[in-house]
Amino acid sequence: MRIDLHTHSAASDGTDTPAELVRNAAAAGLDVVALTDHDTVRGHAEAVAALPEGLTLVTGAELSCRVDGISMHMLAYLFDPEEPELARERELVRDDRVPRARTMVGKLQELGVPVTWEQVARIAGDASVGRPHIASALVELGVVATVSDAFTPEWLADGGRAYAEKHELDPFDAIRLVKAAGGVTVFAHPLAVKRGQVVPESVIAELAAAGLDGVEVDHMDHDTAARVRLRGMAADLGLLATGSSDYHGSRKTCRLGEYTTDPEIYGEITRRATGAFPVPGAGGRAGG
Numbered sequence: 117m118r119i120d121l122h123t124h125s126a127a128s129d130g131t132d133t134p135a136e137l138v139r140n141a142a143a144a145g146l147d148v149v150a151l152t153d154h155d156t157v158r159g160h161a162e163a164v165a166a167l168p169e170g171l172t173l174v175t176g177a178e179l180s181c182r183v184d185g186i187s188m189h190m191l192a193y194l195f196d197p198e199e200p201e202l203a204r205e206r207e208l209v210r211d212d213r214v215p216r217a218r219t220m221v222g223k224l225q226e227l228g229v230p231v232t233w234e235q236v237a238r239i240a241g242d243a244s245v246g247r248p249h250i251a252s253a254l255v256e257l258g259v260v261a262t263v264s265d266a267f268t269p270e271w272l273a274d275g276g277r278a279y280a281e282k283h284e285l286d287p288f289d290a291i292r293l294v295k296a297a298g299g300v301t302v303f304a305h306p307l308a309v310k311r312g313q314v315v316p317e318s319v320i321a322e323l324a325a326a327g328l329d330g331v332e333v334d335h336m337d338h339d340t341a342a343r344v345r346l347r348g349m350a351a352d353l354g355l356l357a358t359g360s361s362d363y364h365g366s367r368k369t370c371r372l373g374e375y376t377t378d379p380e381i382y383g384e385i386t387r388r389a390t391g392a393f394p395v396p397g398a399g400g401r402a403g404g
Contacts, residue, residue: 117148119376119377119378120360120361120373120376121149121332121359121382122304122362123361123372124152124153124178124362125151125365126365128155129247129367130363131366131367134162136365137363138163138167138397144372146171146372148171148173148174149172149173150173150174150193151174151176152191152192153177153244154246155177157175157206160197167396174194174385175197177206178190179206179294181287183319187284187312190285191303192299194392195300196299199298201293202296209282213282217240220280221250224250227277229259231257236249248263251267251271254266254271262369264368267310274311298390298392299389299392300330300389302332303315303331304332305337305338305362306320306346307337307346308335308337310337317349324353324354331346331355332358332360333346333347334376335375336362336374356384359375360376
């Protein structure tokens with residue numbers, strides 16, 4: 117089985133609609149794909165309705181978190197989307213996205229970049245606006261060559277010249293909330309140093325003790341040394357080691373299925389989850 121547990125649709129900052137994403141996942145030869153848009157489950161229903169035969173959908177979200185001043189992302193899988201406390205926190209994060217994005221646009225204008233809120237809003241469309249939409253505006257204006265080039269201290273990286281903070285969950289609270297909603301938590305790209313400051317290993321150990329289920333090991337932003345280090349850390353802490361593409365459609369260069377998760381790890385994730393279950397397409401299989 118080929119299993120990709122981290123993708124984004126146009127419900128957040130990807131370019132594929134949820135329906136396009138699941139069709140493209142099937143075309144890429146995947147057996148299982150997780151839809152993990154930022155702080156929203158808005159794309160799940162469309163993805164389920166369009167799910168092709170033979171492809172299984174894992175519902176999830178990527179939660180925005182911050183610990184000791186360091187931004188981090190928590191992948192949450194197979195939780196009950198109606199659980200009120202977790203739903204309320206996701207809404208708080210989403211509600212803060214527009215004022216935060218407007219602040220970053222203002223900072224860019226002060227730096228001499230002729231970006232406008234109307235341009236960013238057009239790029240975001242109906243999605244929850246985020247930094248990748250602002251980065252796409254910078255690409256359109258010729259300020260940077262690629263979206264990734266905008267995520268530097270010069271522009272939009274954490275602490276960068278045009279960066280602005282938003283409401284983010286404490287990761288220990290995120291673990292508690294996701295578990296209460298019957299879900300499973302995996303720390304996304306924990307050693308992606310080119311994105312900015314990363315969480316110390318001591319904090320990852322504390323998160324593991326608090327109930328963190330896994331760490332994302334195989335990811336485009338982890339070099340070989342980082343993967344070896346994370347795999348050893350996962351073994352030492354009893355964490356599941358996952359792999360995934362972090363696919364964003366045409367907004368990033370990664371391909372669906374570029375990195376994948378071992379079927380045994382996927383099976384353990386599905387066994388631990390009680391809030392929701394994988395959705396098989398017509399004739400598909402849920403696995404686990």
